[in-house]
Each structure stands twice: as structure tokens, then as C-alpha cells.
Amino acid sequence: MSDEVTRAEAEExxxxxxxxxxxxxxxxxxxxxxxxxxxxxxxxxADADPQAEVSVIYDNRNRIATRLNQLRTGKxxxxxxxxxxxxxxxxxxxxxxxxxxxTEVGANFLLLESRPRGLQLWGGRTTYRLRRTADxxxxxxxxxxxxxxxxxxxxxxFLI
Numbered sequence: 699m700s701d702e703v704t705r706a707e708a709e710e711x712x713x714x715x716x717x718x719x720x721x722x723x724x725x726x727x728x729x730x731x732x733x734x735x736x737x738x739x740x741x742x743x744a745d746a747d748p749q750a751e752v753s754v755i756y757d758n759r760n761r762i763a764t765r766l767n768q769l770r771t772g773k774x775x776x777x778x779x780x781x782x783x784x785x786x787x788x789x790x791x792x793x794x795x796x797x798x799x800x801t802e803v804g805a806n807f808l809l810l811e812s813r814p815r816g817l818q819l820w821g822g823r824t825t826y827r828l829r830r831t832a833d834x835x836x837x838x839x840x841x842x843x844x845x846x847x848x849x850x851x852x853x854x855x856f857l858i
Contacts, residue, residue: 701799701801701830702801703792703801703803703828703830703835704792705790705791705792707835708790708792708801708803708826708828708835709787709790711730711828711835711837712787712790712803712805712826713787714730715727715730715837716785716787716807718730719783719785720783720784720785722769722780724766724769724770727766728762728763728766730836730837731759731762731836731837731838732759732829732831732836732837732838733759734758734759734838735758735759735762735837735838735839735840736756736757736758736838736839736840737755737756737757737761737762737839737840738753738755738756738757738839738840738841738842739753739754739755739756739841739842739843739844739857740753740754740841740843740847741753741754741847742847742848743847743848744843744847754844754847754851754857755842755857779814781811781812781813782811782812782813783809783810783811783812784809784810785807785808785809786807786808786809787805787806787807788805788806788807788808789804789805789806790803790804790805791803791804791805793825796827798827798829798838799829800827800828800829800838800839801827801828801829801830802825802826802827803825803826803827803828804823804824804825804826805823805824805826806821806822806823806824807820807821807822807823807824808820808821809821811853813853818852818853820844820845821844821845822842822843822844822845822847823842823843824840824841824842824843825839825840825841825843826839826840827839827840842857
């Protein structure tokens with residue numbers, strides 16, 4: 699079997715990842731990540747250097763696990779009560795392969811977040827790197843560029 703990921707496979711994976719995040723299935727969502735994964739949400743500029751500039755999130759695999767463990771306690775103030783979330787994924791494109799052989803995929807998203815303070819709409823562009831493993835596709839990289847990345851963010855509850 700080729701390591702190449704088809705658009706249909708990528709779409710199926712992205713829809714699964716979105717559903718697991720929306721439904722707060724932290725175990726399922728965490729299982730999608732490779733051990734060397736990076737999860738990045740830049741602040742201010744999409745092309746910022748995460749090693750030298752502030753990011754909303756710039757997590758390695760250990761930090762992803764820590765974030766999820768905090769959520770599992772039910773005591774994370776920002777998500778008490780938890781938001782109701784639904785993501786729409788669109789414009790999925792295979793962008794190529796990186797130097798590790800992972801398939802780079804781009805997609806737009808709209809996310810609806812319902813909280814006691816009201817409804818919030820989030821949008822942006824996500825770049826994913828998918829790796830074929832013995833257990834199926836896994837996520838080695840995710841970069842979420844919010845449309846309003848240059849504005850103050852009133853909440854980050856929608857970001858795991």
C-alpha cells in the first residue's frame with residue numbers, strides 16, 4: 699500500500715477529527731496524534747516564528763496530553779460548563795508531501811460555539827500533516843490560522 703493519502707481518505711480523517719473534538723471525545727482525539735506531533739495556533743500573524751514569537755498554542759505531543767488531562771478533570775474553568783461545538787470542514791486540498799513523507803492537507807473551517815454567554819462563530823484555515831501508520835492515518839502536525847488571529851480572543855474554549 700502506498701503512503702500517498704487520497705483526498706477522500708484525508709476528508710474522512712478530517713471529519714473524524716472534527717467530530718471527536720466537537721463531542722469532547724478526548725481519548726479518541728488524542729489517539730489520532732503521532733508521538734512527534736505539533737499543534738500550533740499562531741497569534742498575530744500566520745507566518746510568525748513559533749520559536750521566537752508568542753502563539754495561542756504551540757504544543758508538542760506531551761503538552762497535547764497535558765491539555766487533555768486538564769480537560770478530563772472537569773475542573774478547567776474555561777470549559778465549565780463545556781461548550782457545545784460543531785465544525786464544518788470544507789475546501790479540502792492535498793497540498794503535497796513534507797520532507798518526512800507526510801501528506802500535507804489544507805482545509806477551511808467554520809466552527810459554531812454555544813456557551814451561556816452566547817453564540818460565537820470562528821473561522822479559519824487549517825493545515826494538517828497526515829501520516830499513514832499500521833493503525834491508519836495519524837496527525838503529525840496541525841496549524842490553525844484563525845481569520846481573526848490579529849484580534850484579542852475572548853475565549854479559547856473551542857481549542858482543545
